[in-house]
Amino acid sequence: xxxxxxxxxxxxxxxxxxxxxxxxxxxxxxxxxxxxxxxxxxxxxxxxxxxxxxxxxxxxxxxxxxxxxxxxxxxxxxxxxxxxxxxxxxxxxxxxxxxxxxxxxxxxxxxxxxxxxxxxxxxxxxxxxxxxxxxxxxxxxx
Amino acid sequence: xxxxxxxxxxxxxxxxxxxxxxxxxxxxxxxxxxxxxxxxxxxxxxxxxxxxxxxxxxxxxxxxxxxxxxxxxxxxxxxxxxxxxxxxxxxxxxxxxxxxxxxxxxxxxxxxxxxxxxxxxxxxxxxxxxxxxxxxxxxxxxxxxxxxxxxxxxxxxxxxxxxxxxxxxxxxxxxxxxxxxxxxxxxxxxxxxxxxxxxxxxxxxxxxxxxxxxxxxxxxxxxxxxxxxxxxxxxxxxxxxxxxxxxxxxxxxxxxxxxxxxxxxxxxxxxxxxxxxxxxxxxxxxxxxxxxxxxxxxxxxxxxxxxxxxxxxxxxxxxxxxxxxxxxxxxxxxxxxxxxxxxxxxxxxxxxxxxxxxxxxxxxxxxxxxxxxxxxxxxxxxxxxxxxxxxxxxxxxxxxxxxx
Numbered sequence: 001x002x003x004x005x006x007x008x009x010x011x012x013x014x015x016x017x018x019x020x021x022x023x024x025x026x027x028x029x030x031x032x033x034x035x036x037x038x039x040x041x042x043x044x045x046x047x048x049x050x051x052x053x054x055x056x057x058x059x060x061x062x063x064x065x066x067x068x069x070x071x072x073x074x075x076x077x078x079x080x081x082x083x084x085x086x087x088x089x090x091x092x093x094x095x096x097x098x099x100x101x102x103x104x105x106x107x108x109x110x111x112x113x114x115x116x117x118x119x120x121x122x123x124x125x126x127x128x129x130x131x132x133x134x135x136x137x138x139x140x141x142x
Numbered sequence: 143x144x145x146x147x148x149x150x151x152x153x154x155x156x157x158x159x160x161x162x163x164x165x166x167x168x169x170x171x172x173x174x175x176x177x178x179x180x181x182x183x184x185x186x187x188x189x190x191x192x193x194x195x196x197x198x199x200x201x202x203x204x205x206x207x208x209x210x211x212x213x214x215x216x217x218x219x220x221x222x223x224x225x226x227x228x229x230x231x232x233x234x235x236x237x238x239x240x241x242x243x244x245x246x247x248x249x250x251x252x253x254x255x256x257x258x259x260x261x262x263x264x265x266x267x268x269x270x271x272x273x274x275x276x277x278x279x280x281x282x283x284x285x286x287x288x289x290x291x292x293x294x295x296x297x298x299x300x301x302x303x304x305x306x307x308x309x310x311x312x313x314x315x316x317x318x319x320x321x322x323x324x325x326x327x328x329x330x331x332x333x334x335x336x337x338x339x340x341x342x343x344x345x346x347x348x349x350x351x352x353x354x355x356x357x358x359x360x361x362x363x364x365x366x367x368x369x370x371x372x373x374x375x376x377x378x379x380x381x382x383x384x385x386x387x388x389x390x391x392x393x394x395x396x397x398x399x400x401x402x403x404x405x406x407x408x409x410x411x412x413x414x415x416x417x418x419x420x421x422x423x424x425x426x427x428x429x430x431x432x433x434x435x436x437x438x439x440x441x442x443x444x445x446x447x448x449x450x451x452x453x454x455x456x457x458x459x460x461x462x463x464x465x466x467x468x469x470x471x472x473x474x475x476x477x478x479x480x481x482x483x484x485x486x487x488x489x490x491x492x493x494x495x496x497x498x499x500x501x502x503x504x505x506x507x508x509x510x511x512x513x514x515x516x517x518x519x520x521x522x523x524x525x526x527x528x529x530x531x532x533x534x535x536x537x538x539x540x541x542x543x544x545x546x
Contacts, residue, residue, distance in 0.1 A: 008457075032544050033543065036487065038489075040528055040543070041527070059530060060527065061525075061527055061529075066454075067454060
């Protein structure tokens with residue numbers, strides 16, 4: 001199967017690869033997936049005043065499409081508010097990266113990781129999760 | 143050194159120029175149908191087929207009349223299992239095979255199960271070898287066939303075929319081996335090893351695709367095999383269809399070259415393979431070898447790189463052709479059944495890479511691939527949340543993951 005040029009570009013030059021301090025109150029961490037399924041995604045967001053996402057970082061164990069999906073997701077949410085970021089849909093990632101059907105789960109994982117990170121931040125700060133409640137929240141992995 | 147590098151010789155091999163040269167006249171000048179008995183065009187084709195049949199028979203210590211030409215090893219495996227099951231149905235309905243077999247055995251066996259046969263899929267030890275005691279105990283008075291591959295396509299492990307043949311013979315059970323990966327690479331002798339049926343193919347030994355063979359024993363015992371195809375009754379009634387004369391000529395030439403060069407090539411490949419393994423193992427920690435260290439094909443190396451997913455590693459190695467047991471590389475989204483049978487965790491199965499070395503692999507290529515793997519795994523581990531967690535001392539097994 002051939003990869004789209006955008007997938008290859010994100011894979012070779014990932015945007016926002018790295019980690020933030022998960023113990024920082026202004027950082028939300030989402031970890032989704034499972035090693036035995038072949039993909040685990042960690043997405044972290046640093047939230048500033050006005051609920052604006054100031055920084056985003058990812059680390060991904062998975063195929064090239066999973067890495068590209070998380071790279072793209074971090075790029076897209078930077079500078080957005082939590083409410084705006086909540087609206088990101090996996091289908092946006094599918095379209096941008098031209099993912100084939102067999103790789104759609106990579107985009108779902110990126111959406112889940114984003115929502116889990118937001119939920120983690122909101123939980124830490126005693127705020128409620130706005131509409132579009134995430135199904136999965138991963139925390140306490142430390 | 144030319145890029146990209148081909149290091150997937152267990153998938154297929156490039157055709158040797160010498161094989162191509164042997165085949166060419168049989169496409170145009172000597173195009174006859176080997177079954178045409180009444181003119182020189184047919185005779186010429188038949189003569190070439192007879193010569194090829196002799197070469198291929200000698201390659202496995204057989205009689206030329208025991209070689210049945212097919213389209214490849216998948217067809218040979220199908221004829222062996224279905225043909226024996228049908229022909230010996232009155233004698234019994236039990237077949238024994240192994241969990242690490244190729245899909246052309248496993249899926250054929252599964253079809254026979256749906257038709258009412260009983261199939262036992264034997265487990266293997268963590269090194270990939272079959273435990274002969276377990277085989278012993280699996281045989282019943284209803285067992286008609288044991289099918290065990292000689293060398294595995296993913297991990298290259300070579301089974302104790304002679305001992306298995308001995309056990310089958312003692313119990314009066316027929317023994318089939320899928321020798322697709324082994325012919326021309328490991329010694330094979332149908333009489334010394336008590337083989338009753340053997341599948342093999344040309345394209346794994348630098349011959350053309352689309353031509354294979356099934357050895358079917360003619361005496362002690364005489365093995366009968368029902369055909370899959372009805373037609374002109376070619377190949378002693380076991381495989382109808384006009385013979386692929388250029389393919390057969392190429393197959394024989396390829397087998398001849400493989401045998402002539404087997405020993406020197408085997409030593410050369412073992413050296414290169416070990417060098418690749420050592421370069422990688424010295425450059426990286428947490429790399430695991432899949433399959434027995436020595437009882438394997440000289441050109442096979444199968445490694446799992448913890449915390450790195452196989453498909454992403456192949457993508458990083460974009461100028462090297464490799465293969466992975468990762469689910470992401472298959473349509474089924476399941477990781478390698480062979481590695482699972484060895485007890486390799488799904489996580490490490492997703493992290494596995496098969497390096498297949500062969501006739502045209504050079505020292506320079508091995509050097510390049512070894513160095514590049516070390517760098518690639520390093521970069522992907524930097525990107526891996528699992529590697530980060532492991533470094534922080536998190537026990538990954540204790541984490542409650544969200545399956546999706």
